[in-house]
Amino acid sequence: MEFSFAASVSHMPSFSVRSIDNRQRRESWISLAEELPAEELFPLAQLGEAAGAVFSAGPLVLQYGEAAGSLALRKWLNTRWQIDQKLNVDPEDILLTSGSQQTIDLLVRIYVDREDTVLVESPASPGCLQVLRLQGANVLHVDCDEEGMIPEDLERLIVAYGPKLLCASPSFANPTGRVWSLERRKAILELCKRYELLIAEDDSYGDLRYGLESVRSFRRRYPSLFQLDREQGGNHVLYIGSFSKTIAPALRVGWAAGDQRLIEVMSAAKQTADWQSSSMNQAILLRLLQSPRFNWDNHITMLNREYEIRIKLMLELLKRPNWQGTQVDVPSGGMFLWAVLPDQLDGEELLTHAMSKGVSFLPGARCYASDEGNSAIRLNFTHPGRDELLLGMNLISECIAELRS
Amino acid sequence: MEFSFAASVSHMPSFSVRSIDNRQRRESWISLAEELPAEELFPLAQLGEAAGAVFSAGPLVLQYGEAAGSLALRKWLNTRWQIDQKLNVDPEDILLTSGSQQTIDLLVRIYVDREDTVLVESPASPGCLQVLRLQGANVLHVDCDEEGMIPEDLERLIVAYGPKLLCASPSFANPTGRVWSLERRKAILELCKRYELLIAEDDSYGDLRYGLESVRSFRRRYPSLFQLDREQGGNHVLYIGSFSKTIAPALRVGWAAGDQRLIEVMSAAKQTADWQSSSMNQAILLRLLQSPRFNWDNHITMLNREYEIRIKLMLELLKRPNWQGTQVDVPSGGMFLWAVLPDQLDGEELLTHAMSKGVSFLPGARCYASDEGNSAIRLNFTHPGRDELLLGMNLISECIAELRS
Known part of the structure; x- marks a missing residue:
């Protein structure tokens, strides 16, 4: 039979966020796209x-x-x-x-x-x-x-x-x-x-x-x-x-x-x-x-210390030449960095390119109900380990350089 | 502020099923109302x-x-x-x-x-x-x-x-x-x-x-x-x-x-x-x-054997004089027994009465979107142990006798 879905289904996103996730999982890519904490820091x-x-x-x-x-x-x-x-x-x-x-x-x-x-x-x-x-x-x-x-x-x-x-x-x-x-x-x-x-x-x-x-x-x-x-x-x-x-x-x-x-x-x-x-x-x-063996404040302090190292690393990497012209809000917390790409590069186009190299992020347009954010991207710095962060950011920067040239 | 809920909220049930649950839990009543399996049979x-x-x-x-x-x-x-x-x-x-x-x-x-x-x-x-x-x-x-x-x-x-x-x-x-x-x-x-x-x-x-x-x-x-x-x-x-x-x-x-x-x-x-x-x-x-130590078929057989004992007990209890005239479907499985009360007794009224004695069940009207099922009740036989079942059914039958007299 042909299914006739409820009207709201047509407003649902095209499952593309999900399909990024699923492809990543299957192919063990580096993901700066997801909203994940670092599993190695779980108690x-x-x-x-x-x-x-x-x-x-x-x-x-x-x-x-x-x-x-x-x-x-x-x-x-x-x-x-x-x-x-x-x-x-x-x-x-x-x-x-x-x-x-x-x-x-x-x-x-x-x-x-x-x-x-x-x-x-x-x-x-x-x-x-x-x-x-x-x-x-x-x-x-x-x-x-x-x-x-x-x-x-x-x-x-x-x-x-x-x-x-x-x-x-x-x-x-x-x-x-x-x-x-x-x-x-x-x-x-x-x-x-x-x-x-x-x-x-x-x-x-x-x-x-x-x-x-x-x-x-x-x-x-x-x-x-x-x-x-x-x-x-x-x-x-x-x-x-x-x-x-x-x-x-x-x-x-x-x-x-x-x-x-x-x-x-x-x-x-x-x-x-x-x-x-x-x-x-x-x-x-x-x-x-x-549990007397678990201390909430210490646990949060440990988490934040490690995440701070990762965001500092990401901010350092963003200073490299390929990223020149990228506008970044420097956050003092959270899990994401919001970056506006130079030369009005398109986030979705950059993603297609990046995925072919095995790395992903979230295109900024997915954070808008309106037609905005096309040249922004959201980068997650909490889930990737430091090595992955380094590699992932370099791969993205290569894509930027290629798209600009 | 005054809240202005979505239109569908007015169609939601009056939270009465929930309030039965909560009162029961607080006051350790006998419940034949809920949709619960027997916790003593969990693996x-x-x-x-x-x-x-x-x-x-x-x-x-x-x-x-x-x-x-x-x-x-x-x-x-x-x-x-x-x-x-x-x-x-x-x-x-x-x-x-x-x-x-x-x-x-x-x-x-x-x-x-x-x-x-x-x-x-x-x-x-x-x-x-x-x-x-x-x-x-x-x-x-x-x-x-x-x-x-x-x-x-x-x-x-x-x-x-x-x-x-x-x-x-x-x-x-x-x-x-x-x-x-x-x-x-x-x-x-x-x-x-x-x-x-x-x-x-x-x-x-x-x-x-x-x-x-x-x-x-x-x-x-x-x-x-x-x-x-x-x-x-x-x-x-x-x-x-x-x-x-x-x-x-x-x-x-x-x-x-x-x-x-x-x-x-x-x-x-x-x-x-x-x-x-x-x-x-x-x-x-x-x-x-x-796990090699767990066998699905044996587990289900064990569950069903115990539940069969409970439903047989419930069916026996339904033969007692106070229940006379009650129409019962004898189920060969599941968790519930559906009983239509004699003399068009009202299930909600019986529940009010039963709750004052510390026992509950689900009035049949709650299984209809239309105005039906008023003289039916749903009895759960899987959660109460045998003693609770005995006591609970007797208390309900007393209520029936009182309402009829």
């Missing part, structure tokens, strides 16, 4: 021990669990917030999900109707754009600069389009790695409150902060929109967090935190989508986090 | 060993994996099909998901538009109804009898409404436990082929077959619609399977199998929904399935 042995302890504790952990996810793990998150940000978030205001991608998907499903306008950063996370396309939303980009989202442009779009939702990632956004200034954070929140616009704040990368300053000190200087809003008693922000970048993706544990009514409806949508995330995985993660 | 020790082996094999298993899920596990499924049903299903035709609930959700998201008509059995699985409501589908029930779905009624509805999808569960359906006869299977498939109607066949309960006949022999006598269709070279059936009922729910491993184009689009939707299911969990499951 593997400690997770193995945690798993052993969990399996010894009896079969209940293999059963369906609470719909909102492990209460103990939600309490751990609350404690963490209290320590890091002096913020109290009731476990009832938290829903455990299978990662930040699922969290944004659940929110969009319950909050956005087809044709509703949703505002995103410029550029925006490809995963978020994918969700908005499948839901049939009208996606508009708000102008951003190195300080973050520009309030004047946000207000213009709010007034003109009456949007339903703003998706933002003020700390080390995917793909730019930018950090919004405190003033911008306050100004954007203020605008959203004035116009009753819900904010989805993706903070999945917020712990990946490089440099001498501790994550805790950084978070106090640059509080999340969620924190700023809560401190004023607001309910305008749905916070999205994840353990995929800090511990390991295969745990599939992320969370949403926000107004109880919002969490309740998302929780019903979660039940509809897949009943619940794995109670086994949540138990293993919790056991790790509570 | 806990063997899964623990499998987990240990997986964690020793290096960190890659904690990384993001293939979008379609573990190729080795998809190959295992293919081998199983070849053994059980002499059917060859290419691993490319399989997508691993986080369970059957997610599988039906993904299919509906890519195939059903708001207002599209979808046909379901009468009564139908509450989880499937939930998905269809959130998507805004127009849900119609096809008449069924003890032989399965009635072809004449299906054709009438196809002609009158031009439906987009038929959801069916021909072997041990939730909630009735019914098995469709071979004739009905052939007739329904034939109709769907003639009218180009896609079938979603949920076979999550298909291995839970009670009685002397082996599962393999049963499956040969009652082939799935998927098998019947494939043998004729068709692509009209999307098959839905799960390890939640046979191994353990917290693994969160289920699958879809069908036409490659359908699987490809579902796979893109899966990526949008949560990137992918846990490669760690898939690796643990695969390690168990391949």
Whole structure:
């Protein structure tokens, strides 16, 4: 039979991101395209021990669990917030999900109707754009600069389009790695409150902060929109967090935190989508986090130290002659470097060329719902080891030189 | 702020099923309401060993994996099909998901538009109804009898409404436990082929077959619609399977199998929904399935022997005087017993009463999108142990007696 798919399927991307992934995996290419942490930094042995302890504790952990996810793990998150940000978030205001991608998907499903306008950063996370396309939303980009989202442009779009939702990632956004200034954070929140616009704040990368300053000190200087809003008693922000970048993706544990009514409806949508995330995985993660042999702060410090070495290496490599004219935002955290190519080189064309040499990255156009970003590329520096980074960047630079000549 | 949810949220159930669950969990009630296997029958020790082996094999298993899920596990499924049903299903035709609930959700998201008509059995699985409501589908029930779905009624509805999808569960359906006869299977498939109607066949309960006949022999006598269709070279059936009922729910491993184009689009939707299911969990499951110490057939036989004892006990208890006049389908498999109460007692009213005594079940009305099933109830016999079953059934029967007097 001929299949007649739902209307939204025509808005879905052409699976090209996926096909990059699959080809890479099959042919063991160097990938600077993916959104992967470094597997050699996972706390593997400690997770193995945690798993052993969990399996010894009896079969209940293999059963369906609470719909909102492990209460103990939600309490751990609350404690963490209290320590890091002096913020109290009731476990009832938290829903455990299978990662930040699922969290944004659940929110969009319950909050956005087809044709509703949703505002995103410029550029925006490809995963978020994918969700908005499948839901049939009208996606508009708000102008951003190195300080973050520009309030004047946000207000213009709010007034003109009456949007339903703003998706933002003020700390080390995917793909730019930018950090919004405190003033911008306050100004954007203020605008959203004035116009009753819900904010989805993706903070999945917020712990990946490089440099001498501790994550805790950084978070106090640059509080999340969620924190700023809560401190004023607001309910305008749905916070999205994840353990995929800090511990390991295969745990599939992320969370949403926000107004109880919002969490309740998302929780019903979660039940509809897949009943619940794995109670086994949540138990293993919790056991790790509570182990006296595991220290969260030390683990994050170790991760950030290694990622800082990799991004510095990437920035050094970008100084080589072939890259001349490339404009780079130097990020102080996150997993990506956003580079605008010289001579208006086309990112997709460069990718085709690069893949023939066995290396890949994400063309910038995939971070836009509009026809922009064609001469930008997103480079991941966390997953490739140093040797791969060196080789991959050299191969890309050769392609640039060839395309320019 | 006031939240303005998407239109579909108003069609979502009133969270009452969830609230039963949560109250039960909190207050340690006896639940005959849930869709849970018996945790004491999980292969806990063997899964623990499998987990240990997986964690020793290096960190890659904690990384993001293939979008379609573990190729080795998809190959295992293919081998199983070849053994059980002499059917060859290419691993490319399989997508691993986080369970059957997610599988039906993904299919509906890519195939059903708001207002599209979808046909379901009468009564139908509450989880499937939930998905269809959130998507805004127009849900119609096809008449069924003890032989399965009635072809004449299906054709009438196809002609009158031009439906987009038929959801069916021909072997041990939730909630009735019914098995469709071979004739009905052939007739329904034939109709769907003639009218180009896609079938979603949920076979999550298909291995839970009670009685002397082996599962393999049963499956040969009652082939799935998927098998019947494939043998004729068709692509009209999307098959839905799960390890939640046979191994353990917290693994969160289920699958879809069908036409490659359908699987490809579902796979893109899966990526949008949560990137992918846990490669760690898939690796643990695969390690168990391949372990020389674990035998799939013996495990299923053990499960079915114990569940048969429980359903026989439940059927015995239903003979007690308080239940007089209750009409029961005696199922030969699955996890549920569907009972129509005497004197048109109301299932919801009985539940309120029963919950005050500390026991619960699912009111039949929740298995209908229409105003039906009010005097039916669904009883789960797999999760409660024998003592709980005895006590729970007695408490419900007391409530019936009180309501009747």
